[in-house]
Every structure is written in structure tokens, then in C-alpha cells.
Amino acid sequence: MYLLFANFIYNHMLAELVNFVKVNFRRPNNGLMQLILIHVLVFCILVVSKAICVLLGYEIYYQRIYQYLILPASWKIFLQQPWSILTYFWIHEQFFSIIWNAFFLHAFGHLIVSIWHSRILKYIYILGGIAAGVFFLLLYNLAPGLKGYMGWLVGPAGSLYAVMAAAAIALPSFYFNLLFIGRIKIKHIATALLLLTCFELASHQSVAIAHLSGAMVGYMCVQYIRKFIHFRSYLSYFLNIVRRKKKFKITYESTSKATSVKITKTADKEPAEIDAIIDKIAASGYESLTEQEKKQLFRAGK
Incomplete structure (x- = not known):
């Protein structure tokens, strides 16, 4: 009976779960769901591993593995597990936190x-x-008041603050409808959370430096993306001007006596449409163009 129950769970629940994960990781432009799924999968694996280790009396081994995945404040310990700077922000300690x-x-x-x-x-x-x-490592190893302190960093707070800051800078006037509060702009939410983080840092909660550094990365990423988009639009505009020239249509007519050549000039392309497309790229990015606009921009650059 237990085997039948286990077979039912595997064939129905686990199979559907595996298929759901595969579909979401294969789907294009689905990075948001992929990030959430990675967090959920890591959390489930750690919970199941901990339960098995506790039941078998090997909880100490789970604790050792867990410490290999989170980021230590000690520079010496970090050098023994440098991969932890890539693993710590995928881990959650509690269900409600995830x-x-x-x-x-x-x-x-x-x-x-x-x-x-x-x-x-x-x-x-x-x-x-x-x-x-x-x-986090620099603060705990260079700040005089924190040298020798044994701490650990776990959780995606820095990553989340980077996403929040990037969204607030890119769309400052966008608003959320919050319960009991009403409409509030995203830039006000980000400002309030950053101020609270500064208060935490002033209260000697040094882990808040991770939040602030993540927000700084979000700001820098948006500025870089904007400059890159403007550079690409200006470059496309410049290349369009350089390459914009009169095209010639050449037809050959063969006769018994000689070969004559007819040369027909074609009209220049309308530059106003190309300028409008370039302005659209600068404002909303290349992905905002329709397929027709992309083809038109490609033909203009030939």
C-alpha cells in the first residue's frame, strides 16, 4: 500500500511539478518566474535535507553544509568557501521570508x-x-569596530533592493495601490525603505550595508542601461546619416550591336520615420519596437 501511495505521488504530483519547472525555464523572457522558482526549489531542497538529517540523527552534517552555502564575515573562512558569495542570496531561513x-x-x-x-x-x-x-565582507574586515566579529550573511536582501532601486529610478511615477493607504508612488516606497535602512545602519545593524550596496547597484545598472541605449541610438543615427545616399537601379539591355545601360535614381528614404524610431529606442529601448519598425531600421542601416 505504501508503494502504491508513493507511486501515485511520483506519477502525479512530482511529474507535474517537474514539467511545470521545465516549461518555465524553457519559456523565453521568463526570468522573473525563473528567479522565484530557483528560490523555492532551493528552499524545498534544504527543508527536505534538514528533515532527513534530523530523523537520521545527522543534523550536525546539515549545519555544516548550510554554513558552506551562506556568506561568512570572516575573510579567512570566506577564502575556504569563495562560492558562498554566489550561493548565500538564494537561501531563506523561514517559510514566511520566502x-x-x-x-x-x-x-x-x-x-x-x-x-x-x-x-x-x-x-x-x-x-x-x-x-x-x-x-559586507569589506565592512566587517576593514571597519575597526567590527574586526573579529563572527557573523553571517544569508538571504536576497541586497538583490531585492537592487531590483527595487532600479524599478524606482526607471519608473519613478508608477504607483501601487496599497491596502489602507491607497495609491503611493514607487519612488516614495523606495525612499522610505532606504531611510529605514540608514536608521538600521546607524543603530549598529551592520547587515544594512548589504541593502544599501544592493540599491546602489540598481541605480548604477539603470544609468548604464540608459547610457547604452542612448549611445546605440546615436550610433544608429550617425550610421544612418553616413550610409544614407542615393541608390541606383541598373538594368542591362542586350542588343545585337552593343549593350546599353539604363541608370535610374531612386528617391531617398524618408528620414523622419527613422528619427522617430531612434527616439523611441532612446525612450523605451530596442525591445519596444514593432517588427515592422525593426525591419525598417535594419533596411535604413544597409
Whole structure:
């Protein structure tokens, strides 16, 4: 009977779960859901591993593995597990923390995906986590009052603050409808959270440096993206001017006596449409163009 029950769970529940994960990781421009799924999968694996280790009496081994995945404040310990700067921000300690962080990531992350691409969201998220870890290590190893302190950094707070800051800078006038509060702009939410983080840092909660460094990465990423978009639009505009020249249509007519050549000039392309497309790229990014506009821009650059 137990075998039948286990077979039912595997064939129905686990099979559907595996298929759901595969579909979401294969789907293009689905980085937001992929980030959330990674967090959920890591949390489930750690919970199941801990339960098994506790039942078998090997909880100490789970604690050892867990410490290998989170980021230590000690520089000496970090050198023994340098991979922890890439693993610590995927880990959650409590169930309600992963629920809140998934909601937080979805609320701000979908704004970034809506104006750029989910790949940009993943870059910001991972860079925010790495930067938070680096600043955490620097603070605890260089600040005189914290030298020798044994602490650990775990959780995606730095990554989440990077996403929040990027969304607030990119869409400052966007607003959320909050319960009991009403409409509030995203820039006001970000400002309030950053001020609270500064108060935490002043209250000697030094882990707040991870939040601030993540927000700084979000700001820098948005500025870089904007400059890159403007540079690309200006470059396209310049190349369009350089390459914009009169085209010639040549037809050959063969006769018994000689070969004559007819040369017909074609009209220049309308530059106003190209300028409008370039302005659209500068304002909303290349992904905002329609297929017809992309083809028109490509033909103009030939």
C-alpha cells in the first residue's frame, strides 16, 4: 500500500511539478518566474535535507553544509568557501521570508521586465547580491569596530533592493495601490525603505550595508542601461546619416550591336520615420519596437 501511495505521488504530483519547472525555464523572457522558482526549489531542497538529517540523527552534517552555502564575515573562512558569495542570496531561513521576498521580487521585478527584458532583471538581481556580499565582507574586515566579529550573511536582501532601486529610478511615477493607504508612488516606497535602512545602519545593524550596496547597484545598472541605449541610438543615427545616399537601379539591355545601360535614381528614404524610431529606442529601448519598425531600421542601416 505504501508503494502504491508513493507511486501515485511520483506519477502525479512530482511529474507535474517537474514539467511545470521545465516549461518555465524553457519559456523565453521568463526570468522573473525563473528567479522565484530557483528560490523555492532551493528552499524545498534544504527543508527536505534538514528533515532527513534530523530523523537520521545527522543534523550536525546539515549545519555544516548550510554554513558552506551562506556568506561568512570572516575573510579567512570566506577564502575556504569563495562560492558562498554566489550561493548565500538564494537561501531563506523561514517559510514566511520566502513568501514575502517572492512577493517583493514580483512587485518590482515585473516593472523591469515590462520596460526592458527579463535578462536585464537577472543581471541586476545577481549583481546586487554579489555587491551586497562584497560590501559586507569589506565592512566587517576593514571597519575597526567590527574586526573579529563572527557573523553571517544569508538571504536576497541586497538583490531585492537592487531590483527595487532600479524599478524606482526607471519608473519613478508608477504607483501601487496599497491596502489602507491607497495609491503611493514607487519612488516614495523606495525612499522610505532606504531611510529605514540608514536608521538600521546607524543603530549598529551592520547587515544594512548589504541593502544599501544592493540599491546602489540598481541605480548604477539603470544609468548604464540608459547610457547604452542612448549611445546605440546615436550610433544608429550617425550610421544612418553616413550610409544614407542615393541608390541606383541598373538594368542591362542586350542588343545585337552593343549593350546599353539604363541608370535610374531612386528617391531617398524618408528620414523622419527613422528619427522617430531612434527616439523611441532612446525612450523605451530596442525591445519596444514593432517588427515592422525593426525591419525598417535594419533596411535604413544597409
